[in-house]
Amino acid sequence: MIIVPEQGMNVEALQTKYPIIDWEIYTEGTRKYWKIIRVGNHTKVHHFFDDMLKAFDMDDLVLALELVKVEFNSQNTDDKEREIWVELKRLFEPDTDDELWKLQKHIHDLTWRLYDSCGVHHVSTEKGIDIYMLVEKEYPLSRGTLTLMLVAKLLVDQDNEMSRELLRKIFMQVERPRR
Template sequence: MMTIVSEQGMNVEALQTKYLIIDCEIYTEGTRKYWKIMRVGNHIEVHHFFDDMLKAFDMDDLVMLWSLVKDKFNSTEPTDDKEREIWVELKRLFEPDTNDELWKLQKKIHDLTWKLYDSCGVHHVSTEKGIDIYMLVEKEYPLSRETLTLMLVAKLLVDQDNEMSIELLRKIFM
């Protein structure tokens, strides 16, 4: 037997479709430059800031973008500022290097804000002096004890009992 249910009692949500990233290029509009992310099915996204891209991406998107950028710039050098920026930020995320200038700047970090992009699993540490550090949650980075402590303090101010703060504590004491 079938029961007829009125539409008003139904809670129907559309299925969310995820389209894979197939290409990335620099898009210029006037004097501003953007990253133009092309997905399967001719879906296009435009991002001006790396933060905005992280808000819209998940881990699969980041891995796919890194793969595309790595393939493109392993054979050639980035020529544009936007190309260089995405190359450097993704390389720091996926292949941290202790000789990188960013990690040496940690000694000058005294004040910071800390964010976590849950969708893609990225820590973002920024300072008032304009230093931005992006780190994948599951990777180990050459962070100084002082930077880890500042991250922990910033996190504890927001949420006192959290798995992320416990993870940061473990890293500090290791």
């Protein structure tokens, strides 16, 4: 038997994505985290929602929402559980009566970031207001907030079509005639 090397053969590592199957609150000392459990008992903990977004894609967000709905409906009242429920619910089911949208009048300085792996953009202020939004959805943003988003510039890891489309979408919302 003779081994002949194949010319031009490219070997790439196969990346396996394990779906989320459960989540729980993980406590270490006084700090609480969301522990995300994937098939094969692959786990990762996240303290902040934006840290979770960096590691998630859209399928992960949808699965997390479904799993959190089940847990939250069982009347758990832990603050960390409520936090993930509120953020995911706002992300997928924006409610114009939500207090978050009324806080926009207090937004004067902001940072705007895109997490393109999951299609979420995030507006944050120094006063602690965080608004997470799916790129494909429209949210009840005021003209002032939309304008500040364009002035602040969108922070991205790399220039891509999603970021350009998001900028066009926000610009078009600012340019709409007032009602």
